[in-house]
Amino acid sequence: MCLSAVIGELPEQGATRLPKLVIFDCDGVLVQSEEITLSVLISLLNAHVHDGKTLESAYFIEHFRGRRIAECLREAEQLLNIGLSGEFEEDFRAQALAALTLELKATDGILEVLEQLTIPYCVASSAPRKKIEHCLQLVGLLPYFEGRIFSCYELGRWKPDPLVFLTACATYNVAVADARVIEDSVTGIQAARAANIKVLGFGPVHRHAKLAEAGALPFADMRELLTII
Known part of the structure; x- marks a missing residue:
C-alpha cells in the first residue's frame, strides 16, 4: 500500500476499530531509556x-x-x-x-504483552537504527523486532512529522484507521495525531494529564495494553 492510500483513509481519533497493527515507540515504551x-x-x-x-x-x-x-x-x-x-x-x-x-531495563510487562499479542506489531522510533537495535538487544527484545524496525534517521524526517508511522502502515499494508501507536512523549503523540492514528500514551500516572492533553489515551501498566486494544 502506498503512502497516499494510507493517508486517504483517515479515521476520526475517537473511532473504535480492532487494530491490525500496533506501532510501538522504543525509548520510554519498550525500554526505560x-x-x-x-x-x-x-x-x-x-x-x-x-x-x-x-x-x-x-x-x-x-x-x-x-x-x-x-x-x-x-x-x-x-x-x-x-x-x-x-x-x-x-x-x-x-x-x-x-x-x-x-x-537499561525493559519496560515492566512488555515481554508478556509481546508473547500474547496476536496481531502484527513493529517499532517506529526517532533514534538511529543502531541505537534501537542495541537497546533491544540489551534487554532481550531484539528477536521480537528483527525486520520490524522503522527509524526516522532512515527517512530523514523526525517526529512530530508523521512519516515514520505512515511508512510502517504502508509497509504492513494497513490503513491508519486500523493501526494503534503506543507513545510516551508529546512529540510522538503529535506525530501519531498528524498521521490520524489513534494513540495510547504510556507513562506513570503523574504524566497522564500531559499525555491526554497532547491527544492520547493514557495508561500506566503495560499489561493493560492487551485489554485496551
Missing part, C-alpha cells in the same frame, strides 16, 4: 556552562523527551548561551551508550 540518556545529556550540557545558568534535570528530561538530539542541542545552546563543538553529539552518544549498557 529516556531518563538514562537525557540525564547524561543534561549533565554534559551543564558542564559547558560558565555563567552559573544550568538546565534543571527533571524539567528538561520531560522537555527533551522523544525529540531529535540535534534539535535539543540547538535549543540548549540558545538557552545556555554556549557553543558546542562538532564532537559533542558523538561524545554524548558514546557516554549514553555506556550508561545504557549498565542500567
